[in-house]
Amino acid sequence: MLVIGDSDSYIKWGAALASRLPPHWRRSLIVLRSPVQPSARQLEAALADTDFAPDDVTVAELDELPSLIDTHGPDAVLAAVRGPVVRVVARAARRAQWRPVFVTGLPGITIPAVRKAIVYRAHADLIVLHSRREVRDFTALTCDMGHEQRFALATLPFVPDDPTPGDPDGDIIFAAQAIVPREREERMLLLGWLAECARRHPGRRVVIKVRAAQGEPQTHAELHDFASLMPELDPPAPANLVVEDGPMSSHLARASALVTVSSTAAVEAVAAGIPALLIDDFGVSPALINTVFEGSGLFGSSDDLIAGRFALADPAWVHDNYLHGREHNDWVEQLEGLVDLRDRGQLPLRIPSDRVVGGSLRLAWDRRRALGEYDRSLSGAVAAAVGTPARWAVRRGRRLARRLP
Template sequence: MPASTREAVRTAVLADSDTRWKWGALTARRITPESVEPTGFVLRGRATPTARQLTETGVSDTAPREVTGAEFLREVRDAEARGEGYDVVVLALVGGAVRALLQGLADLGLARRPVIVTGYVGVVYEKLTDGLLLRHGADVVLANSRHDAERFRAVYEGVGASAEPVVEAALPFLGGAPHTPEAGRDTLVFAAQPSVPATRAERAYVLRRLVGHARLHPDREVLLKLRSKPGEHTTHLEEFPFQKLVRELDAPANFRLVYGHMGEVLDRTDLLVTVSSTAALEALHRRVPTAVLTDLGVREALGNHHFVGSGLLTSFDLLDRGLVPAPDETWLARQGVAADTPYEAAFDAARERVAALLALPALPPVTPYYTAETAPGYLPGVLARHRLDVTAPEPRESGLRRVVREAARGAYRQGVQRVAPVIRRLGEL
């Protein structure tokens, strides 16, 4: 029966990193009418977040359950068998995993499949076309701004695929009180990213300039906001953690590292500086003065090319002299931040589309763009990397096996984070 006839909408969120869990959980709450608290799952893999990372997202008191893709599909199938089927599934995953789960959900043969929602956790500055086509087939592909919605539709229409699933919304974690200066407070926050910039030399440069800025302005608190601790992973691999690089510098007392929820850090921020972090959009939404660095160039690899036309591009030399850029209001509106319309209204179209789909007697078949006909030399490899065997019996995991698995995961992370980069550097000698 249509989900609209039920008392509440049951939603599941599957994420593959801490940032995508934050996006997925908040998105689920904003787009599902009369929804109960979404059931959370995190995909077991390279970027599986730790309990600390999940807690610091601040989105739920209940930790999501760690699963494989096949285990998630079995849960969806078994929930329907119990009469507790999910009405909406939010896939907060990389594109290849989304395409695999689309296939898996279609192959379950459910009496009524859930509405499938996906999107992006922040600024889309790389692999736009491939990422979008891998996500095609979902019922709703959320765009975080008018700018993104136009780009997404252009890609789908350009390859002859339906652009109907594209729905303009906003980043679900914007909000918080507008910036209010406080007498005696002067806090600069640098929002770090795990892979931007990527090289050791460039990351060391940024750190030297940040520490140098702190020395030039001893009355200013300079905070380096970090997303993960050494050994933890986020959406992207971090080969050269700032925590290690800072040990090589004699940082002044007014410079320090901070962790925690970005919104809470922004509560006491007077200037947000970054290369291209989505934190810039969070800050701009709250009217926190914001600067995007050009010191390493304005390059697609850095993602700061996304801010061309924003009025925010600047350098450490200018910041050292006290010059703070002013944002372009037209650019802000197109990016879905600091817009004239109320923030909650940004999700009206998404809520309406989900509600309309839930009210249908039956949902249409999942019809992705990438199929055995359109991409016979590409799709099999994508599906193989995310192999899903729902029919295989789920192994019973003893306490010892669970301990061994966690230890193996730790060893794997250690290898990816520390050993592999050393081997690569030795190979370059």
């Protein structure tokens, strides 16, 4: 398997998933040059607890992928990249002489199932999902779309088989996200609640666990990071409220509780038997990526956070959502079946020609959006010059239309 990754969170997922392959599989990892390429420090954290080390990684331009695929001759390529980038990588992979099985997936929490997630990944021979509910919901969605797609089930790969149970007297970990909540005012509210929790529990550290230091790239751009907001707290933050990065597994190993608005870290905590809290003061909605936790018994308010009230997840929710037991996984079986079909010449390319509005200009636009300044092609520059104002006009028109009676 040749893993192609872009941002730190997708690299973490792809490296962890490839590490779950049986021993007879060899694994290689390429990091795509892009605006979200992780720093050396982020890459080291992303590869923690996987079979990869930073020295194992090849960094490559998009245009180098076809020759690298031909050189490696992999049975499978795993596109561990953001949704819009999957089809860009797929188009590059098709220029190779070698035909691997093309695999991608939806790392983390992907409920509710949305059409765009399927459209972005329509080139894939196999899409890996991580709960029985996801497989059920995405299968129903593709049927409604009239779209045929193979889905496979894999336990979240970064959840260990025997997770460390945490420390009952340890840290209270807040799993921060770049865009949930998004607005500055909401993030200041959240920071204030965390500070008050720290004041009420002076014997424990309250750790705001971030994915990146200020200025480092992330999957989603963070406009208001907690470290820069901390000095604005009034009254000032107590000494036991801190901001730290590093692997989530290391933080959970010394955690007494996990707090978040929405994060797969909550699933990691549940797997380890660590009490958790999903703060619902901002609501429960697809925009907040937290509807999947309905029925889990983990939702609570800022009052619960401040008081230190945390809970264990409902067992029925657990088995349908991400922690179903590895005996139910079928992704390796499906993958090896597709490799066998490929070997027998019975695995046709999916969507053998790209039928998109805009033709070659649209393909150049997709590439430009995926790579930003790392796309140095003339067609990409032309597509940006035409597409950027056109996209603004379309979005402006939609906003105006929504305001009309």
